Amino acid sequence: MALKFYNSLTKKKEIFTPLHEGLVNMYVCGPTVYDHPHIGHAKSYVSFDVIVRYLRYLGYKVRYVQNITDVGHLTDNADTGEDKILKRAQRERLEPAELVEIYTRSYFEDMDALNNVRPDISPRATAHIPEQIELVEKLIEKGFAYVSNGSVYFNVNNFKEYGKLSGRIQEELEAGARIEINPEKRNPADFALWKKAEPGHIMRWKSPWGEGFPGWHLECSAMSMKYLGQTLDIHGGGLENIFPHHECEIAQSEAANRVPFVKYWIHNNMVTVNGQKMGKSLGNFITLKDAFKKYHPFTVRFFILNTHYRSPLDFSNEALDAADKGLERLLNTIKNLWERIDSAKDGSLPDVLSERLEHCKKAFIEAMDEDINTSSAIAALFDLSKEVNTLLNSGQEISKKCLEDVDALYQQLGGDILGIIPKRSDRRPKTLATTFEFSWQVEDKTTEDIMKVLVDTRNELRKAKQWQLSDFIRNKLSEIGIALDDKPDGTTWKKTK
RNA sequence: GGCGGCUUCGCCAAGUGGACUAAGGCCACGGUUUGCAAAACCGUUAUCCUGGGUUCGAAUCCCAGAGCCGCCUCCA
Incomplete structure (x- = not known):
């Protein structure tokens, strides 16, 4: 290589x-x-x-x-x-x-x-x-x-x-x-x-x-x-x-x-906007400050890296929206991984992933070696994401070490090299489980406390099978841009855009 | 006019002559899971702009054509 x-x-x-x-x-x-x-x-x-x-x-x-x-x-x-x-x-x-x-x-x-x-x-x-x-x-x-x-x-x-x-x-x-x-x-x-x-x-x-x-x-x-x-x-x-x-x-x-x-x-190569050349003289250029009002900088970065650097890139809302969702998928895996690491125990469980990790890393490196093919490299990351999600959802117990190995690989490939994955140390509290809480939104303590009360209350209702009321809470929150996710190990909430 | 590039699933986008009945993402539709959702997982969708040619074999090489784009003025 x-x-x-x-x-x-x-x-x-x-x-x-x-x-x-x-x-x-x-x-x-x-x-x-x-x-x-x-x-x-x-x-x-x-x-x-x-x-x-x-x-x-x-x-x-x-x-x-x-x-x-x-x-x-x-x-x-x-x-x-x-x-x-x-x-x-x-x-x-x-x-x-x-x-x-x-x-x-x-x-x-x-x-x-x-x-x-x-x-x-x-x-x-x-x-x-x-x-x-x-x-x-x-x-x-x-x-x-x-x-x-x-x-x-x-x-x-x-x-x-x-x-x-x-x-x-x-x-x-x-x-x-x-x-x-x-x-x-x-x-x-x-x-x-x-x-x-x-x-x-x-x-x-x-x-x-x-x-x-x-x-x-x-x-x-x-x-x-x-x-x-x-x-x-x-x-x-x-x-x-x-x-x-x-x-x-x-x-x-x-x-x-x-x-x-x-x-x-x-x-x-160059950027076009809705298929048209972007130029100073054409007056159709989009400043980053404007773009960032609508899209997280990491989304813009991910969007750029999804195309090879020598290919032209067409900037459109549809394409950015798609990139936003794609990145969210990738970050969801990381988020779930981190939550799992928090609760995982040390112990000598069988190493279920190292071969997969090696495989992914190899694909990633081969792509990068080939004239920095970030598009293929990202594909390797998605493949890994799929494997990890499957494992995390399988119900089997996974050792902390194994989970940390996965995290380390993400940090290395997606973080150090591509710069599209935030550092674990920068993470916000678990309750702020939105994709972009990483470096973006910091909620004040009162908001967090109120949300905890709401989530706890709703979970009491759910225990009592009061579905109508618990759905009412979820729907009302959804209307004001907050989504609740009920997971086997607890409920998280996030802001939707 | 000169030089260069591009055309791959509904959309975006990788493809280094042979594991391509073509990666990955988005969207859509089924299914699993869920109290219902969300997330996640599984499944379904292309013969590669057109026409020739080279080759045992081409999305990948050559020729011709069509369309799009960039540079030749400033722009990353």
Whole structure:
């Protein structure tokens, strides 16, 4: 068994072997923080989060760097248009730094909610201006860049391999070019490394070429080089960044260093909404904050992982509802398992499950090894869930150890790797047995006490076979969104949505 | 116009030429369990867009066609 990744550079699945044994240097293109994150961000960063988690599970020491773009990303293309940060800051009457802070926090807030592990380093572009200037100087020295009217451009003609990632060749680019001809460029395909700041452009830094600001592509090259070295094991990002962003990164980095920039390029596919492309310009993008009003972040995460990262994902209420139910099924098993662990006795009962556990684990790992096939991996979890439910319902006594082994496996596969199963230690009291009580709803003590009185009273009625009254209580509670479940070992209640 | 991708049960979605009479989830319908429910379990539902071809063997490879989508402007 060996982990394989689909490499966008070679367009093949390849066995993953890092440059340095046991170590993985990974860089993922982070957000431009000029607005709240949307579900497209969720797909991308959940996908890469699981890759990081899985690599760590396999024993690699991963250094995961994800940039925060807070300058240089223009509205039009890399060379013309307004700076997104600046434009938005002016609209909201904020300092650019203030705006960036607001949306950076918003970003981390939502990523935390999705249970993404934080990157080891989250470098800001504006905090790395000297590194970027240094890189530009190096490129000028080596003859790959030229100064033109206070701006610096990369000379694409001098870098023969330009196009090797995206499959674009320059003649095509010129032929299909819809970009306005920029007279400062020698070749229309050349891209900006450094832009001269016009008067009134307040995001500006001193440079050897006058005051200006860095081009968007530059930060990723400069910062990845600084923190991860000249060659990365993995560089990830969204499909739409292949051209021009990643193509330009390759050009800058390899022209400067003369070594391969990235060993494995990994790209995730895009999100559509009700079958339609989701885009800023189309105005149909759904922020995570809105999505979370309706769906638990774990549901969103589970929904994302139910589809392979290289497949497009269509976001619709129907699909999310289905995912919500599916996840609930999985979590129900865990919940029942935990309840059982509480009441189980130690003792040397026969080990009834270890073979099943091994089988499930093997299926899970094989799926993950095959280019992070989370969809199949989740299927393995459902299979396990079925086995466990059957066992729990069988009436036979099961040893605590055996139950804890099952729990440990769920924690490992569903928790540590996929991040869709909460930790047992985070659990709420037993009475709050709703699927999402785990990290979400905390009931006050009075509510819990009242519910206990109600449940106890009803159970007295049930003992006396007063079905009409006990059903009345259950129905009335149901009307106000509380469901009662009568189980052999007691009654639990949960809030319904 | 150039480049790339997708089309698998009612819906979502895995499928690495041969244990595929195709995983898993949702929905539906039967059944078991339950005082009745809920949860859970069991069962029922596809020959893989169309047409050719390669092969002993194809959902998986090749060709042609239809439909959908992405990138080539900004977006994860």
